[in-house]
Amino acid sequence: MLVFNHLETYLYLALVLFAIGLYGVLARRSLIAILISVELILNAASINFMAFNRFLAPHPAVGQVITLFIMAVAAAEAAIALSIIVAVYRKLKSINIEHATELRG
Amino acid sequence: MNFLGSFLTPQGVATAAFFMVVGMTIVGALIAVAARNIFHNVLGLVLALIGVAGLFLYLNSPFVALMEILIYVGAICIAICFAIMLSEPMYLPRPPRKLTKILGAAAGAGLIFVFLFLLTKKTTWVPAAQRSTDWSVTTIGHYLLTNYALIFEVVSLLLLVAMLGAIVIARGGRGSS
Amino acid sequence: MGSCDPIFLSCFLIVALPLLSFAVIMIFTWRRHKLSLSISLTCSTIPLILAWSLFYKLHNAVTLAKPIITQVNWLVSDAVIVPFGFLLDPVSLLMLCIVATIAWLIQIYSIGYMEGDPGFARFYADLSLFGMSMLSLVSASGMLQLFISWELVGLASYLLIGFWYEKFSASEAGKKAFVVTRFGDIGFFMGLVFLTFFMKDLNIPGLGIFDINGAALTHKLSEAQVTLCALLIFCGVAGKSAQFPIHVWLPDAMEGPTPVSALLHSATMVAAGIYLITRLFPLFAASATAMSVVLVISTITLLLSSTIGMVAKDIKQVWAYSTVSQLGFMAMGLSAAALGGSTLFAGYYHLTTHAAFKALLFLCAGVFIHHFGTNDFFVMSKDGGRKLMIPMVTVTIGALALAGIFPFAGFFSKEAIMAQLWHLPNKLWVGLGLFGAFLTAYYTFRVIFVMLFPRKDDNPVWKEYYVREPGGHGHGAHDDDHDGHNGNHGVPWVMAFPLIVLAAFACVLGFMQTGLEKFLLGESHPHEMNYLLLVLAVGSALSGIGLAWLDWGSPAAKWQGFIRKVPVLENFFIQKWYMDHFWRWFLNTVIYGTFSRIFTYNDRRVVDGGVDAVAFSTIGSGRLLSFLQTAFVQLNLLFMVLVLAGVGLYLLMGR
Numbered sequence: 005m006l007v008f009n010h011l012e013t014y015l016y017l018a019l020v021l022f023a024i025g026l027y028g029v030l031a032r033r034s035l036i037a038i039l040i041s042v043e044l045i046l047n048a049a050s051i052n053f054m055a056f057n058r059f060l061a062p063h064p065a066v067g068q069v070i071t072l073f074i075m076a077v078a079a080a081e082a083a084i085a086l087s088i089i090v091a092v093y094r095k096l097k098s099i100n101i102e103h104a105t106e107l108r109g
Numbered sequence: 110m111n112f113l114g115s116f117l118t119p120q121g122v123a124t125a126a127f128f129m130v131v132g133m134t135i136v137g138a139l140i141a142v143a144a145r146n147i148f149h150n151v152l153g154l155v156l157a158l159i160g161v162a163g164l165f166l167y168l169n170s171p172f173v174a175l176m177e178i179l180i181y182v183g184a185i186c187i188a189i190c191f192a193i194m195l196s197e198p199m200y201l202p203r204p205p206r207k208l209t210k211i212l213g214a215a216a217g218a219g220l221i222f223v224f225l226f227l228l229t230k231k232t233t234w235v236p237a238a239q240r241s242t243d244w245s246v247t248t249i250g251h252y253l254l255t256n257y258a259l260i261f262e263v264v265s266l267l268l269l270v271a272m273l274g275a276i277v278i279a280r281g282g283r284g285s286s
Numbered sequence: 287m288g289s290c291d292p293i294f295l296s297c298f299l300i301v302a303l304p305l306l307s308f309a310v311i312m313i314f315t316w317r318r319h320k321l322s323l324s325i326s327l328t329c330s331t332i333p334l335i336l337a338w339s340l341f342y343k344l345h346n347a348v349t350l351a352k353p354i355i356t357q358v359n360w361l362v363s364d365a366v367i368v369p370f371g372f373l374l375d376p377v378s379l380l381m382l383c384i385v386a387t388i389a390w391l392i393q394i395y396s397i398g399y400m401e402g403d404p405g406f407a408r409f410y411a412d413l414s415l416f417g418m419s420m421l422s423l424v425s426a427s428g429m430l431q432l433f434i435s436w437e438l439v440g441l442a443s444y445l446l447i448g449f450w451y452e453k454f455s456a457s458e459a460g461k462k463a464f465v466v467t468r469f470g471d472i473g474f475f476m477g478l479v480f481l482t483f484f485m486k487d488l489n490i491p492g493l494g495i496f497d498i499n500g501a502a503l504t505h506k507l508s509e510a511q512v513t514l515c516a517l518l519i520f521c522g523v524a525g526k527s528a529q530f531p532i533h534v535w536l537p538d539a540m541e542g543p544t545p546v547s548a549l550l551h552s553a554t555m556v557a558a559g560i561y562l563i564t565r566l567f568p569l570f571a572a573s574a575t576a577m578s579v580v581l582v583i584s585t586i587t588l589l590l591s592s593t594i595g596m597v598a599k600d601i602k603q604v605w606a607y608s609t610v611s612q613l614g615f616m617a618m619g620l621s622a623a624a625l626g627g628s629t630l631f632a633g634y635y636h637l638t639t640h641a642a643f644k645a646l647l648f649l650c651a652g653v654f655i656h657h658f659g660t661n662d663f664f665v666m667s668k669d670g671g672r673k674l675m676i677p678m679v680t681v682t683i684g685a686l687a688l689a690g691i692f693p694f695a696g697f698f699s700k701e702a703i704m705a706q707l708w709h710l711p712n713k714l715w716v717g718l719g720l721f722g723a724f725l726t727a728y729y730t731f732r733v734i735f736v737m738l739f740p741r742k743d744d745n746p747v748w749k750e751y752y753v754r755e756p757g758g759h760g761h762g763a764h765d766d767d768h769d770g771h772n773g774n775h776g777v778p779w780v781m782a783f784p785l786i787v788l789a790a791f792a793c794v795l796g797f798m799q800t801g802l803e804k805f806l807l808g809e810s811h812p813h814e815m816n817y818l819l820l821v822l823a824v825g826s827a828l829s830g831i832g833l834a835w836l837d838w839g840s841p842a843a844k845w846q847g848f849i850r851k852v853p854v855l856e857n858f859f860i861q862k863w864y865m866d867h868f869w870r871w872f873l874n875t876v877i878y879g880t881f882s883r884i885f886t887y888n889d890r891r892v893v894d895g896g897v898d899a900v901a902f903s904t905i906g907s908g909r910l911l912s913f914l915q916t917a918f919v920q921l922n923l924l925f926m927v928l929v930l931a932g933v934g935l936y937l938l939m940g941r
Contacts, residue, residue, distance in 0.1 A: 006120055008127040008167050015229045017131060017164070021138055021157070023222040028142035030214030030924050033204070036192055040141050040154050043185065047161050050177075058168040062237035064244050065252045068173050071165075072253075075180045076264045080271035082185045086192040087279035093196040100204070105917035210920070217924045220931035227938055 014055035022048035035089045035099040039082065046078045127167060134160030145203065151189050158182050172246045293344075294356040296336040297372035297425055300382065303329040304418035311411035322407035323397065326414050330390045333421065337386040341379050345805055348375050357427040373427035376806045377564055377634065381424040381557075384641050388553035389417040391784035395649055396545045398781035399656055409449060409543065416442035420554040424561065429478055432565070436474070436526070436558060440467050443555045447542040459541035466535040470525020477518030484511050509573065516569055516576035519562070527559025527613045530587040534865050536610055537594075540602040540661075544652030547602060551609040552645035560616045560637050564630045571624035580621040585718050587614030590863055592725035596732070597859045601651045601663040604733055605644070608688060611726060612640050618719060619703035626709040631803050632702035638802070639695035639795045643687035646788035650681035653777055653785070663733055667740040668748060676782045678737070680789040685734045687792040689727035690827045695795035697824075702799070704823050705816060716819075720826045727830025735839035 007013055021044055028041025050071045057067020093099050137160055140153025158181040165174035193199070253261050307329035311322045348354055357371020374382075393413055400409050419438030426432035441464075448460025523529065528536035536556070540547055550556065563570060563580075570577060591610035598604045620633035654666050654677060663671070672678050687694035690701075700723060707716040741748065837848055850856055861867070916922075 007124055011234055019225050023218045024138040024142050026221055027214050027218035030217050030920055031211050034147055036147055037150055040150050044138050051164060054165055054168045060236045062239060063241045065248045068170055068249050069252050069257050071173050073264055079180055080268050082188055083271050083275040086188055087275035089192050090195050090279045099196045101919055108917035213924050217927040221927055224931045224934040
């Protein structure tokens with residue numbers, strides 16, 4: 005059996021990607037870096053969908069459609085996030101998330 | 110050269126290419142997360158996304174792979190570059206990283222990784238009883254406009270709203286500043 | 287029962303029309319005096335006619351034991367039934383007529399008295415409300431309705447006593463009347479509650495008068511329970527009917543316009559208390575203890591107010607204290623009758639006659655006050671009060687009736703009460719009653735003699751007595767048309783007419799004793815004439831008048847009351863037995879000093895403290911929890927992830 009014909013291969017790969025993205029979200033301070041990490045997480049999800057689509061789904065179109073939707077949502081999310089980043093920078097003169105502490109109790 | 114020969118079979122070449130793609134993805138992701146320079150992060154992301162597109166090829170879906178490169182690499186990454194240019198100047202000294210934070214993040218991500226790994230491992234994946242083999246793009250288009258028409262419309266609406274919202278949020282400060 | 291029932295309809299109109307008039311005047315026509323007057327007069331004339339026609343139609347048909355009740359059950363809860371409606375029996379029927387008549391006469395009278403007053407329409411609206419609430423009280427078929435009307439009477443009296451509210455003393459007097467009577471009403475209401483409470487488990491429907499009254503009452507309630515309820519209800523009676531020690535509001539109530547005083551003192555406010563005793567007579571009669579308390583209190587009231595009346599210089603004060611004493615007299619008669627196993631007739635009869643002659647006296651006083659712009663009858667005397675023929679004659683008739691001289695109304699009713707007192711085993715009571723009658727005659731004729739026989743202008747007594755206050759006691763209307771009235775020796779017919787009618791009543795009511803008794807009780811007891819008592823009563827009244835003649839009337843009189851010989855006592859009386867001082871002291875020490883302080887402390891520490899503690903603990907815990915809100919988004923996210931992973935691992939492993 006070839007390694008790329010296993011569902012688990014892709015799942016583990018997506019898992020690694022997801023964990024790396026999660027680490028980035030938790031550890032990075034720049035808002036842009038966090039956005040990049042979120043993109044990684046979304047891609048991990050996309051890989052999962054495509055893998056399930058390839059190996060399990062009754063019809064191969066379904067997963068691809070979902071992945072396309074994920075891309076669209078990611079695009080929207082990126083646009084909003086970028087505008088937020090610009091706005092935050094304008095307000096705080098910084099995009100370090102640790103500086104955004106106005107809601108501190 | 111049996112050893113080398115075994116690699117030169119079509120399967121061997123495919124496997125090697127697959128590992129290369131996987132390596133691209135993971136290395137790209139690591140660069141995207143770990144590099145200190147934000148521009149390097151974007152480049153790492155590009156690398157990882159190209160790798161993911163390659164994976165999509167392996168998953169029998171050239172169309173989605175193409176879209177991946179088109180949308181992610183071609184649009185989102187460029188937008189991120191714009192954001193970098195519009196926000197903090199890159200010559201400013203960056204604050205030093207905090208070890209506790211890195212450790213905490215690693216612990217969180219690691220625990221989730223363990224959890225999902227075990228979950229994946231323990232599960233027995235059962236394919237659907239009847240599986241179609243129709244991979245054509247035509248079918249995707251067909252599905253988009255029939256079964257998933259509602260989601261399609263909603264996504265287009267979402268994009269519109271996101272566009273407007275982005276404009277409103279981003280230009281909010283100009284009048285006042 | 288049904289809306290087409292003529293009896294129900296007329297009862298309804300009797301009560302509803304004055305209320306309608308009140309509402310219409312207050313809401314729509316209060317700017318237009320003439321229109322308001324005609325509305326109010328219409329709405330009091332129709333009830334007058336209806337009341338008398340009801341009386342005429344039903345006077346043979348109803349008895350105390352067999353009243354006509356038209357009511358609906360407003361609230362039914364298990365055994366407690368609260369009816370609203372009308373109850374017509376001889377007692378309420380007669381009272382209905384009295385109230386309607388006097389209210390009507392006073393409305394006529396006020397046309398003259400209140401002329402030109404800026405609050406003319408408001409005055410008529412309040413009079414209508416007063417009439418309505420009293421009529422509703424009298425005809426109430428249930429105790430709750432009675433209580434509501436009772437409170438409405440209190441409200442209306444507050445509005446009317448404080449009618450000239452721009453005058454500080456008037457608004458104060460209104461408040462005093464309201465608060466003091468409310469003080470008694472607490473007792474009344476508690477009595478009602480207890481009564482309902484006691485009778486509930488006995489499965490007696492609760493708040494209808496006759497359910498309370500039933501002869502079976504004594505069998506179903508213990509002696510102590512009846513006594514408790516009777517005494518508590520008597521608290522309300524004492525408040526409304528100005529019995530010792532909460533009579534203090536009544537003299538102050540003189541601050542209101544004089545027609546109001548007349549109404550208040552004869553047919554409405556104070557009569558309500560006595561009416562309540564007659565209404566609940568069986569309940570009171572069931573408890574000898576309660577009745578003894580009532581007897582003692584009413585006797586004290588009688589003597590106290592008579593003695594204060596002896597030294598008062600304000601004509602309305604004198605009449606006010608005489609009202610208090612006569613109310614005490616009525617309560618004495620009722621309680622003595624209850625103790626002696628007799629009927630309620632004597633006290634009720636005195637209520638009837640008193641309503642006539644006391645209204646008369648006040649209206650006469652009102653004429654004088656209106657004319658001379660003062661309340662001081664010495665001043666009236668010097669300024670020629672006796673030249674006003676009609677009021678002078680009628681006031682004398684009223685005074686004779688009040689003193690109890692044959693053949694005026696007071697003689698007969700007092701005689702009836704004396705007979706009740708005579709029957710008590712202890713002759714002390716009748717002695718005190720006779721003494722009270724003596725004092726009454728004395729202070730009444732003090733006023734009359736002073737008014738009738740003024741001294742010459744250069745007589746030295748005027749130094750003491752002729753004190754004309756700057757501005758006088760008059761009200762706004764008086765100042766406006768003072769000159770117009772002063773030279774005019776006539777009395778407007780609208781004011782004279784009620785005087786004449788009431789004087790006629792005071793003359794003839796006495797001879798209707800037998801008829802009234804037959805109407806009220808269904809039978810007339812043959813009177814065995816007690817000549818000794820007759821002689822004693824007339825003798826005490828006449829000696830009172832004689833003493834007044836010696837002190838005030840005869841040309842040789844020095845215009846010094848015999849009480850002057852005991853200065854301590856006189857001062858005591860002038861200070862009104864120090865009752866106002868007592869209450870001031872009581873309020874300051876007991877209420878403000880003790881209860882208020884405890885309650886304030888409770889408020890500050892327990893209630894406020896409790897609320898504050900809740901607030902502070904909320905703030906504190908919020909502050910504590912806010913430490914979690916670090917504004918470190920990633921930290922929050924990290925915890926989220928950790929918890930998610932932990933829970934997931936636990937579920938995965940635990941399976």
